[in-house]
Amino acid sequence: MTAAPGTVYLLDDDPGMLKALTRLLKAEGFAVQGFTSAKTFIDSYRRENASCLVLDVAMPEIDGLALQQRLTHAGLLMPIVFLTGHGDIPMSVQAIKAGAVDFLTKPVEDSAILNAVRTALQRAVEQRDSIAESAMLRQRYSRLTPRERDVMDHVVAGQLNKQIAADLGTGEQTIKVHRGRVMEKMGVQSLADLVRAAERLGLGKRNPLQS
Amino acid sequence: MSWITILWAVIDAACLTLGVVHLLVWFQKRTAWASLLFALMAASVAAMGAIELLEMHAETPRQLATLYLWYQIPIWAITLSFTGFVLVYLRAGRIWLWWVVCGLRTLALLLNFLTGQNLNYSQITQVRHIQFLGESVSVADGVLNPWMIVGQLSVLFFIIFVADAAIAVWKRGDHRQALVNGGTLLFFVFAAWVHTTFAMLHIVDSPLMTSMFSLPAVAAMAYEMTRDVLRSGELADDLRESERRFRVTFEQAAMGIAHVAPNRRFLRVNQRFCDIVGYSLSEILERTFTELTYRDPLAAGPLQADRLLNGEIDSCALEKRFVRSNGELVWVYLTAALVRSPDGEPQWFIAVIEDISNRKQAEDKVRELSHAMENSPVMTVITDLLGSITYVNRKFCDVTGYSIDECIGQNPRLLKSGESSPEIYRELWATIASGETWRGEFHNRKKNGELYWESAVISPLLDAGGRATHFVGVKMDITESRRAQIENEQQRQQMAHLSRVATVSELSSSLAHELNQPLAIILTNAQAAQRLLMQQPPDIAEAREILTDIVSEDQRAGEVIRRLRSLLRQGEVRVGPLDLNEIVRSVFHLTRSDLIWQSVTVHTSLAEDLPHTTGDDIQLQQVLLNLILNACDAMAGNPPEDRQLKLETSHHDSVVSVSVSDTGCGLPPDSARVFEPFYTTKTQGLGLGLSICSSIVRAHKGRLWAESRASGDLLNGDHGGATFHLELPANAGRKS
Numbered sequence: 001m002t003a004a005p006g007t008v009y010l011l012d013d014d015p016g017m018l019k020a021l022t023r024l025l026k027a028e029g030f031a032v033q034g035f036t037s038a039k040t041f042i043d044s045y046r047r048e049n050a051s052c053l054v055l056d057v058a059m060p061e062i063d064g065l066a067l068q069q070r071l072t073h074a075g076l077l078m079p080i081v082f083l084t085g086h087g088d089i090p091m092s093v094q095a096i097k098a099g100a101v102d103f104l105t106k107p108v109e110d111s112a113i114l115n116a117v118r119t120a121l122q123r124a125v126e127q128r129d130s131i132a133e134s135a136m137l138r139q140r141y142s143r144l145t146p147r148e149r150d151v152m153d154h155v156v157a158g159q160l161n162k163q164i165a166a167d168l169g170t171g172e173q174t175i176k177v178h179r180g181r182v183m184e185k186m187g188v189q190s191l192a193d194l195v196r197a198a199e200r201l202g203l204g205k206r207n208p209l210q211s
Numbered sequence: 212m213s214w215i216t217i218l219w220a221v222i223d224a225a226c227l228t229l230g231v232v233h234l235l236v237w238f239q240k241r242t243a244w245a246s247l248l249f250a251l252m253a254a255s256v257a258a259m260g261a262i263e264l265l266e267m268h269a270e271t272p273r274q275l276a277t278l279y280l281w282y283q284i285p286i287w288a289i290t291l292s293f294t295g296f297v298l299v300y301l302r303a304g305r306i307w308l309w310w311v312v313c314g315l316r317t318l319a320l321l322l323n324f325l326t327g328q329n330l331n332y333s334q335i336t337q338v339r340h341i342q343f344l345g346e347s348v349s350v351a352d353g354v355l356n357p358w359m360i361v362g363q364l365s366v367l368f369f370i371i372f373v374a375d376a377a378i379a380v381w382k383r384g385d386h387r388q389a390l391v392n393g394g395t396l397l398f399f400v401f402a403a404w405v406h407t408t409f410a411m412l413h414i415v416d417s418p419l420m421t422s423m424f425s426l427p428a429v430a431a432m433a434y435e436m437t438r439d440v441l442r443s444g445e446l447a448d449d450l451r452e453s454e455r456r457f458r459v460t461f462e463q464a465a466m467g468i469a470h471v472a473p474n475r476r477f478l479r480v481n482q483r484f485c486d487i488v489g490y491s492l493s494e495i496l497e498r499t500f501t502e503l504t505y506r507d508p509l510a511a512g513p514l515q516a517d518r519l520l521n522g523e524i525d526s527c528a529l530e531k532r533f534v535r536s537n538g539e540l541v542w543v544y545l546t547a548a549l550v551r552s553p554d555g556e557p558q559w560f561i562a563v564i565e566d567i568s569n570r571k572q573a574e575d576k577v578r579e580l581s582h583a584m585e586n587s588p589v590m591t592v593i594t595d596l597l598g599s600i601t602y603v604n605r606k607f608c609d610v611t612g613y614s615i616d617e618c619i620g621q622n623p624r625l626l627k628s629g630e631s632s633p634e635i636y637r638e639l640w641a642t643i644a645s646g647e648t649w650r651g652e653f654h655n656r657k658k659n660g661e662l663y664w665e666s667a668v669i670s671p672l673l674d675a676g677g678r679a680t681h682f683v684g685v686k687m688d689i690t691e692s693r694r695a696q697i698e699n700e701q702q703r704q705q706m707a708h709l710s711r712v713a714t715v716s717e718l719s720s721s722l723a724h725e726l727n728q729p730l731a732i733i734l735t736n737a738q739a740a741q742r743l744l745m746q747q748p749p750d751i752a753e754a755r756e757i758l759t760d761i762v763s764e765d766q767r768a769g770e771v772i773r774r775l776r777s778l779l780r781q782g783e784v785r786v787g788p789l790d791l792n793e794i795v796r797s798v799f800h801l802t803r804s805d806l807i808w809q810s811v812t813v814h815t816s817l818a819e820d821l822p823h824t825t826g827d828d829i830q831l832q833q834v835l836l837n838l839i840l841n842a843c844d845a846m847a848g849n850p851p852e853d854r855q856l857k858l859e860t861s862h863h864d865s866v867v868s869v870s871v872s873d874t875g876c877g878l879p880p881d882s883a884r885v886f887e888p889f890y891t892t893k894t895q896g897l898g899l900g901l902s903i904c905s906s907i908v909r910a911h912k913g914r915l916w917a918e919s920r921a922s923g924d925l926l927n928g929d930h931g932g933a934t935f936h937l938e939l940p941a942n943a944g945r946k947s
Contacts, residue, residue, distance in 0.1 A: 019736075019760065021735055027742040027750075058807050058808055085724040085727045086727070107735070108731065109734075109738075113735075
């Protein structure tokens, strides 16, 4: 038994379906909360760690895909497993592109839904971790001086110290010092770690030649 | 003047007077032979009386002989006239006896002149004077002529002849005539004969006085003949009265009467005849019957008048037309007879006419009507009050196959097939017996056994007093139209079914979902149960609940299949009491998934205490299904939050209704057109759905109509759209 840490939210307008899924997931040790409409779900949702959503596509008033959009807009990156009575390809593509973990068609095998839920919870954990790392990197990056940020840009762009010194109009030695300080402030041991951190911060897309 | 002279003069005068009277009668009427004979007889008696008077005063035997000689002539004349009178007047006496009498007398007359001095005496020897009636008269003495016996025989046969005739008259019943004429004549002839014979033989002393004996006979005859004159006077009076009656009858008769000569000229006509033919009396008398007659160019055959003249017929009666003076034709009923003289010669026609123009017009009317009835394209049958057929028209025979003769006198149950219920007949008789008109349909049998449907209108025929005299049935063979109606209905059912199948196929993904959902629930539940049972300890309580849920989900799937199957069912209409709310629920159930996918929000408002209606639930579900799917289509272009559907049931005034309102694009300006076949506003679709719905509702005696809403009606939202209303008659009883 591999109990996952987060809650599984179940959303299906059919009470019978909701009940059956609750039983299955609970039998596997998941913490489950069921809702028969998106409205009640939204009203009672509390942000918490590493939860996922099992969502019926066809529901009155607010359907599954609409709810997914609303969650995304609200910045709630909760992994979603879609369930549908009659899934078609465009619908599933839309759902997956919008970040769905899986798109399952009823009747669904227990292993399939359980795997999907595990995956979703795993992703929830990963998302939670990734969000925490990004926040730390941004905090470190904010401590760099403008001169250090310029040097970091050139470093992650793969330029040698000499080239950077020429570009910035200073001596090679000075660049070396800045580089050491950037490495220290960003808490990285190697150039590869620094490049990865820059990518996480979204700096990689910037073309240093144009700035 | 002596008594004798007076007596004999009186006899002569009486006889001559009577004789002259009857001679005059004979002159007036030459066929009155009895009068002539009587006159001759009276004259003879007068002559005989005169000779007797001379005899009584004769001086010499020679004078007496001469007088006796001439005396035989009146005797001869009297014999002939007496017997002739008997023959002619009494119409009796044997002809051969008459010949014997007359022959013997004529022979005696001849012998009178040829033998002796006369028939009685060969020789009169002297004149003897005897006392008679107080004075001296002459009688003859002499030798009797032996031929006198011929005269005696003649008298004897005379008596026999008269006696025989009197008996014959008596026998034929004329007792008085037999006594007065026959008896008197017989008595006095016999008396005269005896007296004369005795006088001749001097057995009595008496002059010859046969005239005296003849007088009573003459008087008796005169009396008879006078009676005849009196009777003829009475007859004349009668005749005048009769003539007057005839005149009055002729002139006042309600019928036209004419006497027409054999050459067709009018002899006599009455006023009525003039009125009918439209001519004045004088105008008619200048014309002939033939001139007035309208010659019907179509009529042929010999003229009835000619047949009357030829003696082929005694009388005739016919309907004919006269041409009136103004050129119009007038119909008359003519009876005619020919009057002939006793010798059979045609004298005149008697023609009696009656104006029958009115009757002819009525007959024409009747003929027109019966012609129309006879050629009418509907069957007509008339029965008497007991139900015996008195008339059928040609169409009736054409349809049923029975001939007129086979129908007349029969009861219309001849056509009964046993297919129509006895209540129909009971109701029919109850209706027409109360003087009302009955309308209905029969399933009858033709002569060849074939069944046919007829629509009948049966009514009593009333007389002027309002009493039924006959029953008239007017019927139409509606087998064809009924068959077409049935075929139509079948086609309608087939169309409805096809449309239903098409509608259901539109719902197929929704229905698949409705089936899929319970299956998915069952699977998930079952797999959850497997896991629960593998736990240590197994969760039996939860597993038991799961099984309960599995059963109910399975039932839910079964219900979907049942509904689907009944919708797709093809077969006869099952009419029964229906709850409109139940139909709304049922259809809503089928369409729920579809509505969800299409983001349609549904509001239902079902009236409580809704009366039942009567009909086929599947067909009404089909109607509602169509209305709901149409509403969804109408709202497909709206943003999801503007897709609202309202289902509402209600009832008022023995009507139950359901309305389907949407917030869609509304209806075309002419909203009634949406119910026309092949009219569609959709890019896909045949345009048959609503037209079939409409025909289903009509078959349920209901009403289906649509209206556009400008805005604002549906749940206080600011929406346009359409509302479809379905109204059905409510059952009398309230929903229990």
